[in-house]
Amino acid sequence: MKLxxxxxxxxxxxxxAPAVADINVGVVASLTGPAAAxxxxxxxxxxxxxxxxxxxKVNFILLDDTTDPTAAVKNARKLISEDKVDAILGPNLISTxxxxxxxxxxxxxxxxxxxxxxxxxxxRGFVFRSEPSADLMVQRVVADMLANGVKTVGFIGxxxxxxxxxxxxxxxxxxxxxxxxxxxxxxxxxxxVQAQALKVISAKPDAVFVGASxxxxxxxxxxxxxxxxxxxxxxxxxxxxxxxxxxxxxxVEGALIPVGPVLVAEQLPDSHPTKKNAVAFVQTLEAKxxxxxxxxxxxxxxxxxxxxxxxxxxxxxxxxxxxTPEYRAALRDGIEKTSKLVGTxxxxxxxxxxxxxxxxxxxxxxxxxxxxxxxxx
Amino acid sequence: MDAExxxxxxxxxxxxxxxxxxxxxxxxxxxxxxxVIFIPQGEFLAWGALTMAALESGHFPATVWLLVGCGVLTxxxxxxxxxxxxxxxxxxxxxxxxPLALAGLLWGLSLAELPTAARVLIALxxxxxxxxxxxxxxxxxxxxxxxxxxxxxxxxVHLAMVGxxxxxxxxxxxxxxxxxEAQFELGSLMIGGHTLxxxxxxxxxIVALYLFFDRTLYGKALRATAINRNGARLMGIxxxxxxxxTFFLAAVIGVLSGLLxxxxxxxxxxxxxxIGLKGFVAAIIGGLASYPLAAGGAxxxxxxxxxxxxxxxxxKDVIVFTLIIPVLxxxxxxxxxxxxxx
Numbered sequence: 001m002k003l004x005x006x007x008x009x010x011x012x013x014x015x016x017a018p019a020v021a022d023i024n025v026g027v028v029a030s031l032t033g034p035a036a037a038x039x040x041x042x043x044x045x046x047x048x049x050x051x052x053x054x055x056x057k058v059n060f061i062l063l064d065d066t067t068d069p070t071a072a073v074k075n076a077r078k079l080i081s082e083d084k085v086d087a088i089l090g091p092n093l094i095s096t097x098x099x100x101x102x103x104x105x106x107x108x109x110x111x112x113x114x115x116x117x118x119x120x121x122x123x124r125g126f127v128f129r130s131e132p133s134a135d136l137m138v139q140r141v142v143a144d145m146l147a148n149g150v151k152t153v154g155f156i157g158x159x160x161x162x163x164x165x166x167x168x169x170x171x172x173x174x175x176x177x178x179x180x181x182x183x184x185x186x187x188x189x190x191x192x193v194q195a196q197a198l199k200v201i202s203a204k205p206d207a208v209f210v211g212a213s214x215x216x217x218x219x220x221x222x223x224x225x226x227x228x229x230x231x232x233x234x235x236x237x238x239x240x241x242x243x244x245x246x247x248x249x250x251x252v253e254g255a256l257i258p259v260g261p262v263l264v265a266e267q268l269p270d271s272h273p274t275k276k277n278a279v280a281f282v283q284t285l286e287a288k289x290x291x292x293x294x295x296x297x298x299x300x301x302x303x304x305x306x307x308x309x310x311x312x313x314x315x316x317x318x319x320x321x322x323x324t325p326e327y328r329a330a331l332r333d334g335i336e337k338t339s340k341l342v343g344t345x346x347x348x349x350x351x352x353x354x355x356x357x358x359x360x361x362x363x364x365x366x367x368x369x370x371x372x373x374x375x376x377x
Numbered sequence: 378m379d380a381e382x383x384x385x386x387x388x389x390x391x392x393x394x395x396x397x398x399x400x401x402x403x404x405x406x407x408x409x410x411x412x413v414i415f416i417p418q419g420e421f422l423a424w425g426a427l428t429m430a431a432l433e434s435g436h437f438p439a440t441v442w443l444l445v446g447c448g449v450l451t452x453x454x455x456x457x458x459x460x461x462x463x464x465x466x467x468x469x470x471x472x473x474x475x476p477l478a479l480a481g482l483l484w485g486l487s488l489a490e491l492p493t494a495a496r497v498l499i500a501l502x503x504x505x506x507x508x509x510x511x512x513x514x515x516x517x518x519x520x521x522x523x524x525x526x527x528x529x530x531x532x533x534v535h536l537a538m539v540g541x542x543x544x545x546x547x548x549x550x551x552x553x554x555x556x557x558e559a560q561f562e563l564g565s566l567m568i569g570g571h572t573l574x575x576x577x578x579x580x581x582x583i584v585a586l587y588l589f590f591d592r593t594l595y596g597k598a599l600r601a602t603a604i605n606r607n608g609a610r611l612m613g614i615x616x617x618x619x620x621x622x623t624f625f626l627a628a629v630i631g632v633l634s635g636l637l638x639x640x641x642x643x644x645x646x647x648x649x650x651x652i653g654l655k656g657f658v659a660a661i662i663g664g665l666a667s668y669p670l671a672a673g674g675a676x677x678x679x680x681x682x683x684x685x686x687x688x689x690x691x692x693k694d695v696i697v698f699t700l701i702i703p704v705l706x707x708x709x710x711x712x713x714x715x716x717x718x719x
Contacts, residue, residue: 159690185693198386216550
């Protein structure tokens with residue numbers, strides 16, 4: 001809330017020529033609660049957003065949803081009715097995003113989610129996203145498995161919705177190509193995954209896919225390695241934080257992970273479309289927050305802004321006045337017309353039937369090597 | 378499924394069961410003496426483990442400031458209801474001088490170079506005193522309240538502690554170094570050194586508790602209070618002292634089990650609750666009254682958890698917590714219900 005006040009005060013103090021209305025953008029992130037680590041990344045990216053676009057002043061209003069869908073909805077309503085925002089960016093989780101999407105769509109305010117929620121259908125007419133879906137990520141994993149001669153795979157994942165999403169994606173992507181020989185579940189707070197690891201090892205898979213996120217994803221890999229599993233171990237894109245490396249230590253060496261390219265920006269080949277943008281973003285971010293402070297989450301937030309910025313520029317050309325329903329509709333149409341927009345974390349091309357529009361060829365595989373992320377060539 | 382897998386699952390189940398057993402004993406103890414269903418038991422486990430992790434990485438453990446805060450709060454409560462100068466003096470010593478002295482000592486030490494034994498002692502010294510302080514602040518003023526009121530307070534304390542845990546440790550978890558990296562081969566079975574440490578520590582702690590209750594005056598006073606609160610009071614046993622002593626023991630057990638479990642799994646600020654809940658299932662098997670039954674129940678819970686993770690990992694927690702239903706039915710059919718004197 002303090003941050004919000006600050007923005008409002010600066011907005012009042014620096015109010016530009018009264019003839020031109022300011023553009024107001026609401027950002028909702030999980031700054032506290034279980035997903036606070038993700039919210040922190042969004043906050044970093046927001047602090048780098050420009051304050052003007054094409055001479056028009058942009059105000060950002062950042063609110064905390066406390067990782068709670070109810071609070072997220074309240075924030076969305078407040079942003080729309082009190083702050084009269086022209087667009088909403090965020091939030092970080094599917095649960096909060098689903099809750100907010102209905103509000104944004106009902107009030108006809110364009111929203112760009114950083115969480116991979118489903119954005120197809122009539123009820124998502126004003127909702128877009130900048131984060132690639134789990135399906136795309138897992139398809140990349142399966143492609144890598146096939147390229148390395150993997151024929152059987154074991155799955156150990158969370159016994160919650162995230163584990164389910166990844167398991168479904170794996171089943172779909174592997175169908176007819178790779179056999180899933182074991183599917184085991186565990187809880188984030190479980191004291192042990194010995195039994196699950198034993199079951200998977202006894203099925204003798206060529207590779208194991210760990211369908212988990214954050215630091216709890218390290219445990220199955222640690223246990224598998226301790227029990228002598230020698231095959232390839234794949235992790236999902238939910239583990240790409242420094243904390244995962246800290247907790248996993250030497251046992252997560254060699255883990256293979258599909259990610260958006262921003263995490264290994266400098267290592268990308270020059271032919272990779274996002275290299276230039278990703279490197280520039282990472283350098284700005286790390287100049288402000290110190291070395292190794294990058295994350296794909298910050299990159300996705302930045303790309304959400306790029307999508308919006310692009311639409312704002314379009315609306316300026318059409319001379320629509322900010323703060324009006326016509327302006328919001330123009331932004332929505334603008335985002336939907338996005339074509340081959342190169343961001344930091346991928347390339348985006350939206351269409352009426354595709355509000356996710358993430359080009360899967362931007363996804364790269366990385367490997368944990370000497371406790372660092374290394375691009376797999 | 379062959380003998381080797383059964384042996385491994387058994388080893389895993391018994392190791393976790395030993396930790397649940399410690400928590401179950403603490404729960405039974407606290408309930409018997411103070412009638413509090415001690416939901417925050419798991420938080421002591423998490424705080425102990427995370428304090429240890431902070432010490433290992435050479436950070437100044439933030440729990441020290443929490444100890445200072447708890448001390449000041451306790452001192453305020455003591456000062457509010459003070460009876461004499463001596464009791465205030467003692468309260469000053471324990472609730473203000475001790476936490477500050479500890480903070481000063483830790484400030485001076487170079488934490489990263491300490492031997493493991495010293496770290497264990499420091500973690501105990503920081504977290505354990507919060508047990509009696511907690512009793513003084515939250516439970517002693519309402520010691521005579523009905524069980525339900527005490528349970529509600531217990532839930533409130535649990536929520537407050539989880540929130541504070543998030544504040545001081547952050548959302549990410551930690552693991553600590555195992556006390557022993559050794560591996561022993563028993564036939565085809567590999568036994569980790571840390572497994573033996575967990576089992577040995579649990580057995581030692583259980584024997585120590587037995588000796589304490591059977592041989593020492595304070596232990597007998599606690600038992601007397603558990604059997605008949607009013608009778609014990611008439612014999613000159615202070616219920617307040619009994620309560621504080623109980624919470625002290627519960628905190629010791631909680632922190633020790635935290636130190637034992639942290640090398641096996643990653644501990645988060647909120648991990649304590651689920652582990653404590655499994656201890657609670659074991660305590661229920663013991664009817665919240667019998668120590669040996671609770672310990673046996675804990676081993677059963679550990680084994681059940683381990684084997685059900687092997688056969689049906691998605692339903693593991695369902696199976697473990699469903700255990701409570703037949704146990705409750707069996708208990709209510711076999712034991713006579715006695716109305717508690719209020």
